[in-house]
Amino acid sequence: MNYGIIRKILGIMLIFEAIFMIPSFLISMYYNQEDKYAFLICITLNLIIGYIMYKLNVKKNVIKIKEGLAIATFGWILISIFGALPFVLSKSIPSFIDAIFETVSGFITTGATIINDVEKLPKGILFWRSFTHWIGGMGILVFTVALLPMVGVGGFQIFKAESPGPTADRFVPRIKDTAKLLYITYLSLTIIQIVLLLIGGMNLFEAIIHTFGTVGTGGFSTRNQSIGAYNSVYIHIVISIFMILSGINFSLYYSVFKGKWKEVLKNEELRLYLGIIFVSVILISLGLKMNTQKSIGVSLRDALFQVSSIITTTGYATDDFDLWPSFCKSILFMLMFVGGCAGSTAGGIKGIRILVLLKIIKRDIQKIFHPRAMIPIKNGEKIIKEETISAITSFFILYFLIFVISTIIISLEGINLESAASAVAATLGNIGPGFGMVGPTRTFVFFNPFSKILLSLLMLLGRLELFTIIALISPKGWRNEI
Amino acid sequence: MNYGIIRKILGIMLIFEAIFMIPSFLISMYYNQEDKYAFLICITLNLIIGYIMYKLNVKKNVIKIKEGLAIATFGWILISIFGALPFVLSKSIPSFIDAIFETVSGFITTGATIINDVEKLPKGILFWRSFTHWIGGMGILVFTVALLPMVGVGGFQIFKAESPGPTADRFVPRIKDTAKLLYITYLSLTIIQIVLLLIGGMNLFEAIIHTFGTVGTGGFSTRNQSIGAYNSVYIHIVISIFMILSGINFSLYYSVFKGKWKEVLKNEELRLYLGIIFVSVILISLGLKMNTQKSIGVSLRDALFQVSSIITTTGYATDDFDLWPSFCKSILFMLMFVGGCAGSTAGGIKGIRILVLLKIIKRDIQKIFHPRAMIPIKNGEKIIKEETISAITSFFILYFLIFVISTIIISLEGINLESAASAVAATLGNIGPGFGMVGPTRTFVFFNPFSKILLSLLMLLGRLELFTIIALISPKGWRNEI
Numbered sequence: 001m002n003y004g005i006i007r008k009i010l011g012i013m014l015i016f017e018a019i020f021m022i023p024s025f026l027i028s029m030y031y032n033q034e035d036k037y038a039f040l041i042c043i044t045l046n047l048i049i050g051y052i053m054y055k056l057n058v059k060k061n062v063i064k065i066k067e068g069l070a071i072a073t074f075g076w077i078l079i080s081i082f083g084a085l086p087f088v089l090s091k092s093i094p095s096f097i098d099a100i101f102e103t104v105s106g107f108i109t110t111g112a113t114i115i116n117d118v119e120k121l122p123k124g125i126l127f128w129r130s131f132t133h134w135i136g137g138m139g140i141l142v143f144t145v146a147l148l149p150m151v152g153v154g155g156f157q158i159f160k161a162e163s164p165g166p167t168a169d170r171f172v173p174r175i176k177d178t179a180k181l182l183y184i185t186y187l188s189l190t191i192i193q194i195v196l197l198l199i200g201g202m203n204l205f206e207a208i209i210h211t212f213g214t215v216g217t218g219g220f221s222t223r224n225q226s227i228g229a230y231n232s233v234y235i236h237i238v239i240s241i242f243m244i245l246s247g248i249n250f251s252l253y254y255s256v257f258k259g260k261w262k263e264v265l266k267n268e269e270l271r272l273y274l275g276i277i278f279v280s281v282i283l284i285s286l287g288l289k290m291n292t293q294k295s296i297g298v299s300l301r302d303a304l305f306q307v308s309s310i311i312t313t314t315g316y317a318t319d320d321f322d323l324w325p326s327f328c329k330s331i332l333f334m335l336m337f338v339g340g341c342a343g344s345t346a347g348g349i350k351g352i353r354i355l356v357l358l359k360i361i362k363r364d365i366q367k368i369f370h371p372r373a374m375i376p377i378k379n380g381e382k383i384i385k386e387e388t389i390s391a392i393t394s395f396f397i398l399y400f401l402i403f404v405i406s407t408i409i410i411s412l413e414g415i416n417l418e419s420a421a422s423a424v425a426a427t428l429g430n431i432g433p434g435f436g437m438v439g440p441t442r443t444f445v446f447f448n449p450f451s452k453i454l455l456s457l458l459m460l461l462g463r464l465e466l467f468t469i470i471a472l473i474s475p476k477g478w479r480n481e482i
Numbered sequence: 483m484n485y486g487i488i489r490k491i492l493g494i495m496l497i498f499e500a501i502f503m504i505p506s507f508l509i510s511m512y513y514n515q516e517d518k519y520a521f522l523i524c525i526t527l528n529l530i531i532g533y534i535m536y537k538l539n540v541k542k543n544v545i546k547i548k549e550g551l552a553i554a555t556f557g558w559i560l561i562s563i564f565g566a567l568p569f570v571l572s573k574s575i576p577s578f579i580d581a582i583f584e585t586v587s588g589f590i591t592t593g594a595t596i597i598n599d600v601e602k603l604p605k606g607i608l609f610w611r612s613f614t615h616w617i618g619g620m621g622i623l624v625f626t627v628a629l630l631p632m633v634g635v636g637g638f639q640i641f642k643a644e645s646p647g648p649t650a651d652r653f654v655p656r657i658k659d660t661a662k663l664l665y666i667t668y669l670s671l672t673i674i675q676i677v678l679l680l681i682g683g684m685n686l687f688e689a690i691i692h693t694f695g696t697v698g699t700g701g702f703s704t705r706n707q708s709i710g711a712y713n714s715v716y717i718h719i720v721i722s723i724f725m726i727l728s729g730i731n732f733s734l735y736y737s738v739f740k741g742k743w744k745e746v747l748k749n750e751e752l753r754l755y756l757g758i759i760f761v762s763v764i765l766i767s768l769g770l771k772m773n774t775q776k777s778i779g780v781s782l783r784d785a786l787f788q789v790s791s792i793i794t795t796t797g798y799a800t801d802d803f804d805l806w807p808s809f810c811k812s813i814l815f816m817l818m819f820v821g822g823c824a825g826s827t828a829g830g831i832k833g834i835r836i837l838v839l840l841k842i843i844k845r846d847i848q849k850i851f852h853p854r855a856m857i858p859i860k861n862g863e864k865i866i867k868e869e870t871i872s873a874i875t876s877f878f879i880l881y882f883l884i885f886v887i888s889t890i891i892i893s894l895e896g897i898n899l900e901s902a903a904s905a906v907a908a909t910l911g912n913i914g915p916g917f918g919m920v921g922p923t924r925t926f927v928f929f930n931p932f933s934k935i936l937l938s939l940l941m942l943l944g945r946l947e948l949f950t951i952i953a954l955i956s957p958k959g960w961r962n963e964i
Contacts, residue, residue, distance in 0.1 A: 291896075326893035326902060333899065334886050357879045364876035367869070368949060386868070387849070393875040394846035397839045400882065404816050411808035414773075417815065417917070418899050420808060435899070470847055 002067050004058035009071050010078055011053025017079050018046035020135055021086070021128065028124025035122040038089035046082055069468050072143050076460060080104045083132055092125045097449045104456040106132030108463045109140065109345055111219025111315035111432030112455070114445040118224055123205065126222050130209040133218030134190070137345040140463065141182040141250060185253045189215045193242045200234045210316075214242045217345045219315030219432040226317045226440065227305070236301055236318055240308045244277065247312030247340030268380060269341050269351040273311070276338060276351075280307045284328045291325040303328075310335040313347040315432025322439030329435060336425040336434070337399075347430025347462050349399055356384065356392045391467075398466050403428060406458055410451055423447075427455045428462040486540035488552050492560055493535025499561050500528035502617055503568070503610065510606025517604040520571035528564055551950050554625050558942060562586045565614055574607045579931045583938050588614030590941040591622065591827055593701025593797035593914030596927040596934070600706055605687065608704050612691040615700030616672070619827040622945065623664040623732060667735045671697045675724045682716045692798075696724045699827045701797030701914040708799045708922065709787070718783055718800055722790045726759065729794030729822030750862060751823050751833040755793070758820060758833075762789045766810045773807040785810075792817040795829040797914025804921030811917060818907040818916070819881075829912025829944050831881055838866065838874045873949075880948050885910060888940055892933055905929075909940040 025039035063071075083106070084099035086092075093099040098114045105112045106129055115121070121129075190211055197207035209222050223229035227239055248270060255263050264270065285303035288294050294302065302319050309316045310332050321332060339348015359377045366375055376383040403424055411420040415437045422434025423444070433440040444455065461469055507521035545553075565588070566581035568574075575581040580596045587594045588611055597603070603611070672693055679689035691704050705711035709721055730752060737745050746752065767785035770776050776784065784801050791798045792814050803814060821830015841859045848857055858865040885906055893902040897919045904916025905926070915922040926937065943951055 326896055326898055327890065330890045330893040330899055330902060334890065337886075358883075360872065360876045361880050361883070364873055365949065367873070389872075390842065391846055391849070393879070394842045396879065397875070398843050401840075401843070404819075408809065408812045408816065411812040414808055416808055416900065417812055420812060467847065467850060 001070065002060065002062055002064070004056075005061060005063055006067055006070050006074065007053050007056060008058050009063075010075055011050045011055075013075050013079055014046045014050030014053065014082060017082055017135075018043045018050060020131065021046070024086070024124045024128035024131065027127050028122060031123045033122035033124060035086065035090035035092065035124040038086045039124060039128070041089055042082070042085045045085070049082075073460075073464060073469055076104075076107060076139070076463070080107050083107060083128075086125060086128055090122065090125055092121050097452050098445065101444065101452045101456050102129065103132060104459055105427075105432070106130070106218065106220060107136035107139070108347075108430055108459040109133050109136045109216045109218040110313075110347070110427060110430040110459045110463075111213065112427055112438075112459070113220065113432070113443050114452070116224075116443055116445060118220075118222060126209065127205075130212040130218070130220045130222075133216035133220060134212040136218070137216030138183065138186060140345050141186060141343075142179045143464075181254055182250050185250050186215060189242065189245060193238070196238045196242075197235065200232055200238060202230070202235060210239065211242075213316065214239055214314060215246045215345070217243065217246050217312045217314045217340065217347070217430075219309070221316065228318045228320075233301060236305050239316065240305045243308040243312045243314050243316070244274075246314075247273065247308075247344050247346040249341040249343035251343050252341075266380065269355055272355050273341050273351045276335070277307055277311060280311070280331050280335060284324075284331055287325050287328040287331075291327075306332060307335065310431060311338055311346075311348075312340045312344075313429050313431045315426070317433065317440035320439065320441050322435050322441070333422065333425070333435070336422070336429050336431055339429055347428075349396065349429075352379070353392050353395060355379070356389060357396055360389065360393065395466060398470075399428070402458070402461065402466065406454065409454060410447075413447060413451055423455065424458060427458040430459060430462050483552065484542065484544055484546070484549050486538070487543060487545055488549055488556065489535050489538060490540050491545075491553050492557055493532045493537075495557050495561055496528045496532030496535065496564060499564055499617075500525045500532060502613065503528070506568070506606045506610035506613060509609050510604060513605045515604035515606060517568065517572035517574065517606040520568045521606060521610070523571055524564065524567045527567070531564075551954055555942075555946060555951055555954050558586075558589060558621070558945070562589055562938075565589060565610075568607060568610055572604065572607055574603050579934050580927065583926065583934045584611065585614060586938040586941055587909075587914070588612075588700065588702065589618035589621070590829075590912055590945045591615050591618045591698045591700040592795075592829070592909060592912040592941045593695065594909055594920075594937070594941070595702065595914070595925050598706075598925055598927060600702075600704060608691065609687075612694040612700070612702045612704075615698035615702060616694040618700070619698030620665065620668060622827050623668060623825075624661045625946075663736055664732050667732050668697060671724065671727060675720070678720045678724075679717065682714055682720060684712070684717060692721065693724075695798065696721055696796060697728045697827070699725065699728050699794045699796045699822065699829070699912075701791070703798065710800045710802075715783060718787050721798065722787045725790040725794045725796050725798070726756075728796075729755065729790075729826050729828040731823040731825035733825050734823075748862065751837055754837050755823050755833045758817070759789055759793060762793070762813050762817060766806075766813055769807050769810040769813075773809075788814060789817065792913060793820055793828075793830075794822045794826075795911050795913045797908070799915065799922035802921065802923050804917050804923070815904065815907070815917070818904070818911050818913055821911055829910075831878065831911075834861070835874050835877060837861070838871060839878055842871065842875065877948060881910070884940070884943065884948065888936065891936060892929075895929060895933055905937065906940060909937045910944040912941060912944050 021039055021043050025036065025043060028036040028039055080100060080103045084096065084103040087099040087102060088094070088096055093102055093115065101114050111133070118126070193211040193214060194207050197210060198204065202210070206222050210227070212218065213220050221227065227236060230236070249267070252264050252267060252270060281300070281303045284307060285296070285299040288299035288303060289296050305316070305318045306321050321329065337349055338354060339350045340346025342350045342352045356377060356379070363375045363377060367373065377389055378384065406424040406428070407421045410423055411417065413420065419434070419436030419438055422436065423438045426432060426434035426438060437446070438444060444452065447455065503521055503525050507518060507525060510518035510521055562582060562585045566578065566585040569581040569584060570576065570578055575584055575597065583596050593615070600608070675693040675696060676689050679692060680686065684692070688704050692709070694700065695702050703709065709718060712718070731749070734746050734749060734752060763782070763785045766789060767778070767781040770781035770785060771778050787798070787800045788803050790796070803811065819831055820836060821832045822828025824832045824834045838859060838861070845857045845859060849855065859871055860866065888906040888910070889903045892906055893899065895902065901916070901918030901920055904918065905920045908914060908916035908920060919928070920926060926934065929937065
């Protein structure tokens with residue numbers, strides 16, 4: 001392990017974080033609120049520590065796979081710790097554990113919050129809180145589209161040949177080119193959504209905040225009622241659509257840009273994703289229409305919004321879906337596990353894995369009657385390697401295992417099973433709110449510090465596609481240098 | 483498909499069912515209760531229809547894999563339909579759908595009931611109800627230990643070489659020899675438990691009934707409070723131990739009988755099974771001690787009983803575990819999925835599959851650092867074939883998928899998620915009671931007929947290891963004769 005280069009890059013990340021804090025500082029200056037000093041201190045601190053880490057001597061400038069994994073894991077932890085400081089120093093979140101939870105939830109684009117009254121926070125802090133979603137989203141795109149396919153954890157090999165950009169063998173140039181394309185898409189989505197929300201009558205500050213939460217599939221809002229605070233069909237629809245767009249594999253936008261429409265329409269993961277959304281919206285709106293006072297129009301709109309919000313693991317709400325009929329809730333609960341498409345900022349198990357899992361079942365049913373047949377599993381035209389299939393199934397098993405064990409631990413809080421299970425599903429899947437005690441009108445603040453740390457870890461674990469972090473903490477892994 | 487031989491064997495099964503009804507008839511005669519006519523009619527009916535089916539011309543006497551699967555599937559359905567008639571005719575269960583549910587639950591050894599007041603049922607009916615567990619248990623042993631390993635569905639190939647008895651290639655002789663050994667074990671366990679319960683002061687009738695429910699891992703009782711009705715530590719412990727014994731792979735008893743103790747102690751599935759029981763008992767009894775008024779002794783005893791009952795998918799209760807702390811409930815909920823060892827009468831995913839799933843995760847973590855290494859997965863000393871591993875993972879994925887979809891459908895009943903999810907887990911895993919609305923003090927009677935049929939189907943699906951029934955209903959399967 002090349003510790004020097006890891007330290008150096010982590011140092012650069014801290015410097016970048018300082019730069020990213022500047023807009024929040026300027027906003028706090030503009031509104032002249034108490035948080036301005038907090039940002040000033042944090043920017044200075046980040047710059048100094050970042051610069052020292054960057055400048056210390058590095059023996060060789062080589063980044064291999066293991067260093068990549070370590071940078072991803074520790075990078076997220078480090079920027080979360082430093083990113084939590086403005087909350088603590090401005091006294092917006094007095095408890096450091098709470099602030100860490102909130103910041104991890106931000107950078108990881110989960111959107112689970114411990115703040116009961118968001119509306120009384122100073123503007124700079126509100127901006128920083130949501131900006132972490134947007135910054136985190138950028139990091140995720142590079143991590144999952146550029147880094148993971150090369151590492152090949154959790155079945156992410158499946159993307160290797162599909163990612164846009166040149167496929168050079170060396171690490172850094174490849175990441176740079178891919179990242180550029182991703183960022184252009186990400187930035188375009190951001191700008192378009194801000195404009196559309198402004199047209200809908202949202203003020204600039206809130207339009208930016210909610211766009212950060214949408215394109216980063218995060219879910220932090222400036223309002224206690226989340227998007228439900230805006231009584232505008234237009235705003236609900238715009239955010240629904242942009243949540244769906246943000247849950248699509250970003251490399252498909254590159255194909256659209258290149259005019260390869262056919263390729264996009266034939267993409268099986270996209271079809272599955274849109275298919276699940278369509279079926280879920282129909283079923284949930286029927287469930288709402290038949291069991292509540294909602295009109296068919298409102299049922300459809302609320303169903304579309306909530307399905308988009310949960311499947312893309314954003315976590316915004318226009319209604320207290322915890323009060324919805326069991327049938328609707330059980331579908332939403334299932335969607336918490338599905339997640340968006342791989343190669344987007346969404347969390348969860350993700351479409352491509354679900355697709356492969358379904359194909360595995362299909363194959364084994366066929367095999368009962370053709371025991372000797374070799375039936376390959378394909379993604380589009382391409383045959384998926386058996387070891388990729390194995391990696392995907394072990395991801396699924398591990399996801400389930402972590403879910404079960406964490407639910408047992410969280411149930412020590414004495415909350416009911418639905419609350420405990422959904423708290424775990426919502427953090428591991430990077431969604432945000434769950435059901436019951438962690439429903440959309442409630443927060444995670446009541447958990448004890450131990451549970452908060454566990455839930456923060458689950459967010460990180462889900463975001464790093466489980467295996468990254470496990471590989472890193474495996475002592476065997478450390479010994480076998482690669 | 484050789485329909486003739488299927489019909490013939492189903493005919494034999496009906497005749498056997500008639501013979502199996504005789505003890506219940508004699509009991510109803512002895513107590514001179516109203517159910518005696520019901521049994522007389524049913525015995526006659528079974529004999530006539532069975533004899534006709536048996537005698538009709540059969541072209542060739544060949545049973546291949548597909549016929550074996552069809553016999554297993556339709557056999558269970560047929561004997562459940564005919565076995566439900568005594569309940570209907572004696573007016574013990576007036577609704578036919580309810581009676582079918584109860585009888586499927588009996589033969590499949592689930593133990594989920596729709597009867598609110600068991601204690602007012604006539605003795606003959608009570609005996610028949612529990613005898614279905616014992617008969618079903620016998621059927622399951624042959625099905626899972628002799629038939630399935632040859633078919634190779636759901637990863638059951640793993641047993642192929644482990645089953646006791648000669649390993650001739652032909653179908654029928656193998657089944658016969660294996661079955662004989664299994665039945666001797668089954669019968670021995672039955673007799674020993676009856677004697678032990680008699681020693682504990684239980685009357686003969688109830689000792690027999692509860693032994694049927696234990697060794698068949700069923701769970702029907704003669705008491706509304708289940709085993710909780712007996713305020714005897716001795717009885718609780720005896721039943722706990724026999725539940726655990728009944729959840730062990732029956733071929734291991736053969737090894738014990740042969741003096742191969744070392745082999746038994748080294749069996750990884752057994753170790754995992756006992757390990758999970760041990761850890762769960764410790765955790766649950768701590769949870770009970772700290773959160774309830776129970777003493778440490780009572781906590782341990784209740785925890786041991788309930789853990790044994792749920793992991794072996796029996797479903798007996800000594801306490802209303804639905805009122806236990808969330809932490810204890812969440813562990814029990816997890817155990818609903820685990821199930822006992824393969825090659826026993828227990829349902830669920832089963833130990834051997836859990837073991838392989840854990841090893842798959844382990845392998846994929848190792849693979850991150852040794853991408854080119856071929857790491858075989860072993861069961862004891864033997865390498866498990868990759869296709870068996872694939873079959874096990876697809877079993878797990880399918881189990882999860884069926885669980886999720888069924889929970890969504892059952893939640894249409896308007897019951898909360900915990901009730902809906904546990905009703906599905908408890909039927910698919912052949913356990914019996916679940917949580918909330920289907921808790922141990924409640925019954926399944928409130929479900930609408932559609933849900934009852936779905937839940938009955940889930941019991942069958944779980945019992946037939948999912949793939950059997952799916953392979954049969956796959957139209958492609960029918961076309962490709964094997």
